[in-house]
Amino acid sequence: MSNSTKSNRISSAIIIAGLILAVSIATAIATKAGYISADMDELANRMTGALSGAILVFFSNSAPKKLTPLSSTKGDPARRQAFQRFTAWVFVLSGVGFSITWLAAPIDLATPISIALVGGAFILVLIKCYAPNSTHKK
Numbered sequence: 001m002s003n004s005t006k007s008n009r010i011s012s013a014i015i016i017a018g019l020i021l022a023v024s025i026a027t028a029i030a031t032k033a034g035y036i037s038a039d040m041d042e043l044a045n046r047m048t049g050a051l052s053g054a055i056l057v058f059f060s061n062s063a064p065k066k067l068t069p070l071s072s073t074k075g076d077p078a079r080r081q082a083f084q085r086f087t088a089w090v091f092v093l094s095g096v097g098f099s100i101t102w103l104a105a106p107i108d109l110a111t112p113i114s115i116a117l118v119g120g121a122f123i124l125v126l127i128k129c130y131a132p133n134s135t136h137k138k
Contacts, residue, residue, distance in 0.1 A: 020048065023051075027041065042107050046110070047102075049099070052102075054095070056091060060087075063087075063091075083128065102114060
């Protein structure tokens, strides 16, 4: 991957992260100043959570397509690709669950449920990575 491609990906990620932070900060400031009612604050929180899940889906889906060529990695390329696809699918599904949770679950349960979904996905990938019969060897 060329330096300009890496630079573009990093720039895109920084812009997206900045936009999420800006929307969150602006919502908090507007709520404290009284410009946004409590109902609108809940809607803003839900939309921010749903957007975060959508971003997780987008990046998880694109990750296996933009990784280092399998021919330049150690080990069996087919096993490595299978692990990359597994990881991508796990995080895509957790991102979908994350978004749905923020859109449909009671607001007081949205945070713990969404954290559990992504944390569970992370643990599942770790188990797959370090399991004795793993398709991915370190």
